[in-house]
Amino acid sequence: MSDADATVVLDNVCKIYAGRRVVSDLSYALHPGQVVALVGHNGAGKTTQIKMMLGLTRPDGGRLSVLGADPGHGRGARRALGYLPESVQFHLAFTGRETLAFYARLKGLPASGHDALFARVGLAEAADRAVRTYSKGMRQRLGLAQALLGSPRLLLLDEPTSGLDPALRRELYGIVADLARQGATVLLSSHALTELEGHAERVIVINRGRKIADGTLDELRALAGLPSRLNCVLDGAPQLVELSQSEKPAVLRGLLDRGATRITLEDPSLDDIYAHFLKREAA
Numbered sequence: 001m002s003d004a005d006a007t008v009v010l011d012n013v014c015k016i017y018a019g020r021r022v023v024s025d026l027s028y029a030l031h032p033g034q035v036v037a038l039v040g041h042n043g044a045g046k047t048t049q050i051k052m053m054l055g056l057t058r059p060d061g062g063r064l065s066v067l068g069a070d071p072g073h074g075r076g077a078r079r080a081l082g083y084l085p086e087s088v089q090f091h092l093a094f095t096g097r098e099t100l101a102f103y104a105r106l107k108g109l110p111a112s113g114h115d116a117l118f119a120r121v122g123l124a125e126a127a128d129r130a131v132r133t134y135s136k137g138m139r140q141r142l143g144l145a146q147a148l149l150g151s152p153r154l155l156l157l158d159e160p161t162s163g164l165d166p167a168l169r170r171e172l173y174g175i176v177a178d179l180a181r182q183g184a185t186v187l188l189s190s191h192a193l194t195e196l197e198g199h200a201e202r203v204i205v206i207n208r209g210r211k212i213a214d215g216t217l218d219e220l221r222a223l224a225g226l227p228s229r230l231n232c233v234l235d236g237a238p239q240l241v242e243l244s245q246s247e248k249p250a251v252l253r254g255l256l257d258r259g260a261t262r263i264t265l266e267d268p269s270l271d272d273i274y275a276h277f278l279k280r281e282a283a
């Protein structure tokens with residue numbers, strides 16, 4: 001895929017706060033139909049990248065293009081953006097419907113006619129209740145609904161699953177997958193690789209404002225090259241063998257031929273892989 005059809009292009013982007021580089025020489029492109037996760041510890045620079053894409057703060061170096069435009073300028077591109085901030089704050093006295101009407105007006109969209117959106121995020125029954133009566137999960141659903149207003153071509157979700165129960169988390173990823181199927185680009189930030197399995201086709205790992213890995217989870221697994229752990233019982237004695245991914249088939253066959261029993265194989269977890277990249281960076 002070329003940068004010409006990219007939704008977002010970062011080319012050596014830097015951001016400096018109070019003399020400190022919090023985003024450093026960052027380059028990547030995001031394309032239509034992709035669900036991409038920005039993964040990094042607290043303070044890694046994930047929100048800063050999202051804010052630059054929204055035009056809320058400007059890069060101090062490099063080039064940033066969002067939907068073909070400089071995000072600091074032009075209302076047109078902003079209308080095609082959806083944003084769910086890390087902590088959603090709504091006016092508690094407004095109903096859900098009034099809240100969406102308010103955000104729709106800000107985006108220059110019709111203030112009414114959002115029933116389908118309420119249904120999509122599971123708030124059809126609660127649309128006319130005051131936000132004050134919503135649970136945290138319901139507020140997060142409302143946040144997602146406001147991000148989805150106007151069928152955005154680029155959806156920026158800042159830690160959208162923090163504080164969500166597993167059912168709601170699954171629903172959110174379901175909505176994200178639908179949007180991507182319809183051609184939207186979805187960028188979500190996260191602290192953890194583990195929950196992204198099956199949900200993000202590409203992961204960009206950020207450490208101290210720098211990109212330290214970028215690929216599918218399978219590519220990151222291969223890149224990390226961490227061994228799997230094999231436990232078995234051989235000749236009555238328990239055995240633990242560490243083996244690379246390429247050694248696995250031959251070693252397994254050999255153990256079976258020698259009559260090994262109780263064979264269990266533990267592949268490196270996504271947490272192990274994440275820790276590996278961070279450790280490599282610190283070395």
Ligand SMILES: Nc1ncnc2c1ncn2[C@@H]1O[C@H](COP(=O)(O)OP(=O)(O)OP(=O)(O)O)[C@@H](O)[C@H]1O
Nearest residue numbers: 017018022040041042043044045046047048049086
């Ligand atoms: N407006 C600001 N002024 C000064 N420093 C800032 C500002 N905004 C962010 N920073 C600093 O920039 C760095 C990156 O912050 P950022 O919020 O982008 O990280 P993050 O990866 O989103 O973290 P978290 O996971 O905790 O949300 C942090 O060290 C933060 O303290």
